Amino acid sequence: MLNLSVEGFLEQEIGLDIKSVGHTLISQAVFRRMQACHLNENAYLRLLQNSDEEQELLIDAVVIPETSFFRNHKAFEFLAEVVSERAKKGLIQPLKILCMPCSTGEEAYSLAMTLFTAGLSSDEFQIDAIDICEPVLAHARTACYSASSFRTKVAKDAQQDYFSRSYMENGQVRFHVLPSVQAQVNFRQGNLLSSTILAHDEQYPFIFCRNLLIYFTAHARKHAIKKLENSLQQDGLLFVGHAERSLITQGGFEPVPRSGVFACRRASCTSKRAAKPGMPLPASPVKMASMPAQVRSTGISRQAKPIAAPSQQKKMTHCGNAKQTDLQLEQAQVYADQGELGKALHLCLDFLASQPTSITGHFLCGVIYQAQDIHDLAEKSFQRVLYLNPEHQEALQHLIFLAEQHHAYNVAAQYRKRLQRLRQKQS
Numbered sequence: 001m002l003n004l005s006v007e008g009f010l011e012q013e014i015g016l017d018i019k020s021v022g023h024t025l026i027s028q029a030v031f032r033r034m035q036a037c038h039l040n041e042n043a044y045l046r047l048l049q050n051s052d053e054e055q056e057l058l059i060d061a062v063v064i065p066e067t068s069f070f071r072n073h074k075a076f077e078f079l080a081e082v083v084s085e086r087a088k089k090g091l092i093q094p095l096k097i098l099c100m101p102c103s104t105g106e107e108a109y110s111l112a113m114t115l116f117t118a119g120l121s122s123d124e125f126q127i128d129a130i131d132i133c134e135p136v137l138a139h140a141r142t143a144c145y146s147a148s149s150f151r152t153k154v155a156k157d158a159q160q161d162y163f164s165r166s167y168m169e170n171g172q173v174r175f176h177v178l179p180s181v182q183a184q185v186n187f188r189q190g191n192l193l194s195s196t197i198l199a200h201d202e203q204y205p206f207i208f209c210r211n212l213l214i215y216f217t218a219h220a221r222k223h224a225i226k227k228l229e230n231s232l233q234q235d236g237l238l239f240v241g242h243a244e245r246s247l248i249t250q251g252g253f254e255p256v257p258r259s260g261v262f263a264c265r266r267a268s269c270t271s272k273r274a275a276k277p278g279m280p281l282p283a284s285p286v287k288m289a290s291m292p293a294q295v296r297s298t299g300i301s302r303q304a305k306p307i308a309a310p311s312q313q314k315k316m317t318h319c320g321n322a323k324q325t326d327l328q329l330e331q332a333q334v335y336a337d338q339g340e341l342g343k344a345l346h347l348c349l350d351f352l353a354s355q356p357t358s359i360t361g362h363f364l365c366g367v368i369y370q371a372q373d374i375h376d377l378a379e380k381s382f383q384r385v386l387y388l389n390p391e392h393q394e395a396l397q398h399l400i401f402l403a404e405q406h407h408a409y410n411v412a413a414q415y416r417k418r419l420q421r422l423r424q425k426q427s
């Protein structure tokens with residue numbers, strides 16, 4: 001009874017789809033709050049109904065603040081290209097970016113670092129960073145991070161230019177975002193679903209709303225997408241998380257065909273873009289050599305390639321050497337981003353036939369199967385990823401999601417424990 005009421009409250013208040021995080025997480029959070037308040041179930045429910053403060057504390061206990069510097073770095077690389085392109089055309093500034101949800105701040109600071117590296121000066125941009133959870137914002141404002149916030153080479157490269165260091169008594173290093181970067185970011189609290197947030201007329205050229213929509217119910221998601229659309233300039237770009245691309249394209253956006261970027265724009269923009277050269281999507285990608293070191297790609301895809309004509313594709317598919325198979329996987333990702341799942345899967349499976357131990361290949365395959373609702377094969381692909389790399393957190397997250405969808409809560413709980421152990425090990 002208590003859980004049902006609490007879940008109803010969370011669904012209504014923050015749009016939380018309980019399946020996305022699991023009933024166990026909610027039960028544990030409620031149990032912790034009851035213990036902290038020294039209350040039994042009924043008394044806690046009464047408190048929750050009457051206290052705004054307790055409502056906030058419970059919300060803080062259930063949100064997933066998972067984030068890191070330059071997470072999915074290709075999005076930042078792409079942003080730098082677009083901004084450089086605009087600057088060349090004299091279209092810059094002052095530039096404002098919305099980063100919501102910003103969690104503990106890594107994403108918002110990464111945006112500021114990207115824009116500095118792209119050549120903008122401090123008075124040419126600002127980042128509005130918003131999250132529902134006050135404790136994660138408090139962390140963000142300290143601008144102080146441990147090594148676990150730097151998970152990729154791109155993130156570690158940024159340490160040199162944008163952080164100072166201090167050492168704890170036990171020799172652990174702490175990284176402090178430089179004050180010049182901190183000054184570019186305004187943190188504030190807000191619920192994307194509340195009527196007071198983003199209610200002003202301001203429209204942003206770029207919005208980063210990554211890894212939030214996956215936690216929403218269909219109803220909340222629809223509402224959130226509408227709000228984001230209202231806050232995005234006509235020719236603006238909305239960046240979402242890798243699992244969210246298909247959610248947003250069902251909501252009136254169309255994907256930008258760049259591998260691994262997961263940016264979208266209003267569907268209505270396409271025809272206007274063709275006639276208007278100064279729009280955000282660069283006509284041709286900026287050469288990697290001219291890209292700032294901090295935002296250079298290290299993944300399989302250095303630059304998005306135009307989709308090959310069918311005859312070229314065939315050639316590529318049957319080529320044996322590693323470079324061409326990499327291109328093949330990259331092309332599969334491009335198709336997947338565009339929603340061409342059949343083509344994407346075909347290329348991906350072809351790629352795996354010649355590179356059967358490719359973690360990236362199996363992961364992409366899993367994502368494609370998942371998007372096609374072929375859950376058993378998606379599960380097999382993610383399990384294969386884990387077999388090849390037992391510390392692959394994203395594969396675990398997908399497996400949790402799939403297990404919860406099939407009400408296999410015990411299986412999900414086991415995966416979740418494993419994920420928690422990995423995170424603890426990292427921090």
Ligand SMILES: C[S@@+](CC[C@H](N)C(=O)[O-])C[C@H]1O[C@@H](n2cnc3c(N)ncnc32)[C@H](O)[C@@H]1O
Binds near residue numbers: 066071103193209
């Ligand atoms: C997984 S983090 C994503 C952080 C970052 N965007 C990223 O991709 O690395 C999700 C964040 O969403 C926030 N959140 C959850 N519900 C929200 C809502 N309704 N409005 C605003 N933020 C919300 C949580 O507090 C949490 O910090």
